[in-house]
Amino acid sequence: MKKARVLVVDDENIIAWTLQEKLIKEGFEVRTVENGESAINSIKEDMPDLAFVDVFLPDIGGIQVLKEIISLNEEIPVIMVTGSGSVDTAVTAMKLGAYDYINKPFNLAEVAIIAKKAIESKRVSREVSWRLEKEKKTHSIGNIIGESKEIKGVLDMIQKIVQSDATTVLIEGESGTGKDLVGRAIHYTSRRSARPFMDINCTALPDTLVESELFGYEKGAFTDAKAKKVGLFELADGGSVLLDEIGDMPIATQTKLLKFIENKRFKRVGGASDIEVDVRIIAATNKNLKEEIKSGKFREDLYYRLKVIPIFIPPLRVRTGDILILANYFINKFNQEFRKDVKGLSSKAEKAILSYQWPGNVRELKNVIERAIILESKDKILIEHLPIEVVEGAPFKEEERQQQSNFTLPENGVPLEEVEKNLLIQALKKANGNQSKAAKLLSLSRYALRYRLKKIGYLKIDSTDSEIIQSV
Numbered sequence: 481m482k483k484a485r486v487l488v489v490d491d492e493n494i495i496a497w498t499l500q501e502k503l504i505k506e507g508f509e510v511r512t513v514e515n516g517e518s519a520i521n522s523i524k525e526d527m528p529d530l531a532f533v534d535v536f537l538p539d540i541g542g543i544q545v546l547k548e549i550i551s552l553n554e555e556i557p558v559i560m561v562t563g564s565g566s567v568d569t570a571v572t573a574m575k576l577g578a579y580d581y582i583n584k585p586f587n588l589a590e591v592a593i594i595a596k597k598a599i600e601s602k603r604v605s606r607e608v609s610w611r612l613e614k615e616k617k618t619h620s621i622g623n624i625i626g627e628s629k630e631i632k633g634v635l636d637m638i639q640k641i642v643q644s645d646a647t648t649v650l651i652e653g654e655s656g657t658g659k660d661l662v663g664r665a666i667h668y669t670s671r672r673s674a675r676p677f678m679d680i681n682c683t684a685l686p687d688t689l690v691e692s693e694l695f696g697y698e699k700g701a702f703t704d705a706k707a708k709k710v711g712l713f714e715l716a717d718g719g720s721v722l723l724d725e726i727g728d729m730p731i732a733t734q735t736k737l738l739k740f741i742e743n744k745r746f747k748r749v750g751g752a753s754d755i756e757v758d759v760r761i762i763a764a765t766n767k768n769l770k771e772e773i774k775s776g777k778f779r780e781d782l783y784y785r786l787k788v789i790p791i792f793i794p795p796l797r798v799r800t801g802d803i804l805i806l807a808n809y810f811i812n813k814f815n816q817e818f819r820k821d822v823k824g825l826s827s828k829a830e831k832a833i834l835s836y837q838w839p840g841n842v843r844e845l846k847n848v849i850e851r852a853i854i855l856e857s858k859d860k861i862l863i864e865h866l867p868i869e870v871v872e873g874a875p876f877k878e879e880e881r882q883q884q885s886n887f888t889l890p891e892n893g894v895p896l897e898e899v900e901k902n903l904l905i906q907a908l909k910k911a912n913g914n915q916s917k918a919a920k921l922l923s924l925s926r927y928a929l930r931y932r933l934k935k936i937g938y939l940k941i942d943s944t945d946s947e948i949i950q951s952v
């Protein structure tokens with residue numbers, strides 16, 4: 481590792497020399513100057529990692545040198561060296577942004593510790609800002625790809641939201657449409673970006689845990705509460721919280737959430753005192769909340785409170801203009817990731833992805849392209865590199881359609897949807913719930929079957945892409 485460089489500014493030779501000896505022994509590279517002017521020149525020439533500055537210097541005072549260093553590079557920690565009886569100067573220096581101060585005569589062991597701490601804290605703060613920059617980059621609005629009017633509408637809405645600092649946002653859209661992506665982009669483009677972003681998936685947690693995760697609890701609030709726990713809202717103070725799958729939030733927690741949104745304060749579970757925090761709530765759902773309200777599972781007042789600013793991300797199948805743009809974006813991305821040089825899609829492959837319904841939306845498209853890039857290394861993505869359900873697109877093959885034609889319509893007619901539902905359920909029963917077998921019975925791809933099951937509400941895919949099958 482490169483040695484950390486220290487600048488020592490002191491006109492008393494004996495002090496400068498003692499400091500220098502000790503710091504060199506501790507592994508630092510040291511440069512010493514005797515007055516303020518040389519100190520400033522030296523810093524301009526060669527930024528040190530740390531500076532020791534005596535407050536009494538023959539020309540410019542140490543406080544002035546401190547100000548200059550901070551204006552040149554506020555990241556350099558400055559440790560002031562003060563004589564006894566200059567407490568006021570030390571306080572002034574700290575207020576101006578000095579990292580610390582040491583009193584003469586000083587303890588050399590202590591000096592070494594302070595120097596190391598200063599360097600370490602600078603390294604940590606650099607790392608934090610580097611990480612934040614990276615987070616901002618990976619979650620910026622620029623990563624939301626699409627040219628359709630629908631996506632442009634979403635982007636416009638995000639711009640408006642990030643300008644108004646405090647508003648609550650509701651993001652609606654099917655699984656895989658980009659709700660997480662949009663939620664993060666809102667946080668990382670807003671003024672809150674330097675503060676935490678937290679997210680919680682209400683489906684993934686048992687009902688009893690959602691409330692204590694969000695609001696925290698006091699020691700002894702319930703049997704297992706052996707110690708106090710700080711909740712997400714407190715941890716995210718100043719930042720944003722994404723409440724994913726809010727449709728699955730237990731009713732009691734919804735009530736507490738509504739109160740919190742209105743008063744900006746809450747009590748920990750089992751707590752007596754109010755805690756005030758400032759967070760932006762971003763709620764996301766793939767459920768139709770209006771339906772949930774009708775069936776009594778979601779509070780109507782909370783819905784309208786969240787919906788002050790709504791963002792609806794339409795499914796990919798209604799914005800077909802985005803399909804090829806996204807596909808090429810992912811080709812590029814995975815080419816880089818897997819060091820490949822795939823040139824694009826063949827015209828057949830292009831046609832297939834354009835006519836497919838994408839029930840899993842952008843997430844599914846991304847996975848399909850990732851797989852194709854793994855299978856193909858340099859030329860174009862061919863139809864063979866695509867999963868069967870994408871290629872099949874149309875569910876029936878011609879010969880099978882012929883066989884179906886001996887179906888007779890009942891005398892009084894029947895709604896087609898009912899016939900379909902009936903047959904889907906029959907097939908699943910006959911196949912003992914095995915989806916591939918049921919699909920075969922209906923000459924459907926497994927994917928097409930799943931799509932249909934989803935449409936009639938027998939199959940729900942949650943945000944982690946695991947499925948919840950309703951009993952048939």
Ligand SMILES: Nc1ncnc2c1ncn2[C@@H]1O[C@H](COP(=O)(O)OP(=O)(O)O)[C@@H](O)[C@H]1O
Nearest residue numbers: 623624625626655656657658659660661842843
């Ligand atoms: N418009 C888009 N541009 C680029 N990537 C997208 C877009 N929409 C979704 N994605 C990607 O698709 C995947 C699923 O998106 P996600 O935000 O997790 O969806 P959701 O939360 O709605 O289920 C993620 O990898 C995301 O980055």
Ligand SMILES: [Mg+2]
Nearest residue numbers: 659660724943
């Ligand atoms: Mg999600």
